[in-house]
Amino acid sequence: MTTTELGGGLDGGGERGPLPPRALIVTLLGLYVREFGxxxxxxxxxxxxxxAGVDEQAVRSSLSRLKRRGIVEAERHDGVAGYALSDYARQVxxxxDRRIFARPEEHSRGWVVVVFSVPESERQKRHALRARLSWxxxxxxxxxxxIAPGHLADDARAVLEADGLQPYVDLFSAQYLAFGDPAEKVAQWWxxxxxxxxxxxxxDTHAPTLASWAARDDAPAGHQAFADxxxxxxxxxxxxxxxxxxPTDLLPASWSxxxxxxxxxxxxxxxxxxAHDFVTAEAGAVRPG
Known part of the structure; x- marks a missing residue:
């Protein structure tokens, strides 16, 4: 399993259209199952x-795929069939958590630069490097x-080390000095x-959900709050x-x-x-033992 199958949504959360069941399952695992042991x-x-609107067959099929990818491991507790997060999945x-739940903020104008070279005999590593860096x-x-803004240096180091890719990489801290407009360069790089x-x-998809909940007189509760x-x-x-x-001044004026x-x-x-309260109500079945 690789990091690209988890936090960034490339387990299926990146696909257009309806959210794949396996992506919803990974979200649930990350949100609640760690807390429940x-x-x-x-x-x-x-x-x-x-x-959340996912039928049993889709759940079982998704679990099989997640098991094959090493995200979950089949375990029985007191004779009850279940799944545990792999150690690597927990790490990622x-x-x-740090990336997804952090509010956007302004950072310094420094950059982190990755330079890599992979022998032709190890093309798979080259593909993996590009996938990790894109992610x-x-x-x-x-x-x-x-290249990336300098505040991503620690994440880059951690992910490349976790995937064993550091032998192919040099990591630099940098400043852009010349000879172009940084905003134009950024538009070429991303x-x-x-x-x-x-x-x-x-x-477009989720603002109506927010407006609907905000307009209600009663407090959000139950399975619908969880599903949304x-x-x-x-x-x-x-x-x-x-x-x-x-940095904001390098982004398009109409940045969504x-x-x-x-x-x-x-x-x-x-x-x-x-949503947490709803899951807690199921705690007897979620917790081990």
């Missing part, structure tokens, strides 16, 4: 996913030179138009990885990322607690 019974997972989900939000200067469209789609929150988080969690967190972040964090504030 890192294991969940199959029956509890089926019930919780039913509340912890990294995702982290790096832009492409040239085939073996990738596809900001495509990222902006993803943000706009997130707003899990779906919003599943759609959101890939975006902070695709977005490198560029700001509105998308406001939408997600408003939904988080409104629905996270009632």
């Amino acid at each position: 890192g294991w969940i019974s199959v029956s509890a997972l089926i019930r919780l996913m039913a509340a 989900l912890e990294l995702g 982290l939000g790096f832009g492409t200067v040239s085939s073996g030179v990738w 596809d900001l138009a495509a990222l902006g469209q993803l943000y706009a789609e997130f707003v 929150y899990v779906r919003a988080l599943t759609a959101w969690r890939r975006l902070p990885y695709l977005d490198p967190g560029l 990322g700001t509105t998308a972040a406001e939408t997600f964090f408003a939904l988080h504030a409104l629905l996270a607690d009632p």
